[in-house]
Amino acid sequence: MPLALDEAQAAASRGEVPVGAVIVSPAGDVLAVAGNRTRELNDPTAHAEMLAIRAACTALGDERLVDCDLYVTLEPCPMCAAAISFARIRRLYYGANDPKGGGVEHGARIFSQPTCHHVPEVYSGLAEAEAGALLKTFFAARREG
Amino acid sequence: MPLALDEAQAAASRGEVPVGAVIVSPAGDVLAVAGNRTRELNDPTAHAEMLAIRAACTALGDERLVDCDLYVTLEPCPMCAAAISFARIRRLYYGANDPKGGGVEHGARIFSQPTCHHVPEVYSGLAEAEAGALLKTFFAARREG
Numbered sequence: 650m651p652l653a654l655d656e657a658q659a660a661a662s663r664g665e666v667p668v669g670a671v672i673v674s675p676a677g678d679v680l681a682v683a684g685n686r687t688r689e690l691n692d693p694t695a696h697a698e699m700l701a702i703r704a705a706c707t708a709l710g711d712e713r714l715v716d717c718d719l720y721v722t723l724e725p726c727p728m729c730a731a732a733i734s735f736a737r738i739r740r741l742y743y744g745a746n747d748p749k750g751g752g753v754e755h756g757a758r759i760f761s762q763p764t765c766h767h768v769p770e771v772y773s774g775l776a777e778a779e780a781g782a783l784l785k786t787f788f789a790a791r792r793e794g
Numbered sequence: 795m796p797l798a799l800d801e802a803q804a805a806a807s808r809g810e811v812p813v814g815a816v817i818v819s820p821a822g823d824v825l826a827v828a829g830n831r832t833r834e835l836n837d838p839t840a841h842a843e844m845l846a847i848r849a850a851c852t853a854l855g856d857e858r859l860v861d862c863d864l865y866v867t868l869e870p871c872p873m874c875a876a877a878i879s880f881a882r883i884r885r886l887y888y889g890a891n892d893p894k895g896g897g898v899e900h901g902a903r904i905f906s907q908p909t910c911h912h913v914p915e916v917y918s919g920l921a922e923a924e925a926g927a928l929l930k931t932f933f934a935a936r937r938e939g
Contacts, residue, residue, distance in 0.1 A: 764901035
């Protein structure tokens, strides 16, 4: 999770919403780290989790990340939660809750749908204070700017 | 929709689940056409809609596709439906229903969630027979193969 927080901080310094993600192999190796890059890439799908999943799949040469774990600083949105399911991520660890945009414990609750064919183990609240503080600082600065 | 069906057919010929998507500008110009490439790219996020959205955003140099319309042969999954919302697509036209994997009229029903901040107009059932036939033929051949 410290690596994911570093990526979130780096995203903020690029003017992106500060979210960072890390994917770890079953052996404990870091396969991918990514921060949000929707603005830089002009790509509304370029959330940290999506970029990390795509990079890890490229690294493994596989469209599934069986037994891999994903760490992300914010509750994934429905798009990312569905991608996490498609990628067969084993465990999802996340930081801050996102009542407005989250799709795990809020809104579409992707993993609770009967049409969700792979459900990861979910652990929330990791480094929640740090992850939430990064977001609060970022949005407060934007409101003032 | 004929263009989207062509893309779906092309996807099938590459061994991919036959789904095709097209994005059209407010002026009626085709901004992007794409077929499913999850296997070829080793990318579980490489659904036709996602690739089309990313290509159209690149073409416009914008992370939003305001007033653009998306045509796709199959009901979008929750990942794609959320991406369609993020991209601010104006109208979504789709062909076959997908009770097992869809996220518009089934499962997560992304656009019906109070946390969905942009809801496109949705028109379903366009070229439903052709789109559905492509999928049925593809999966029947795989079961026999």
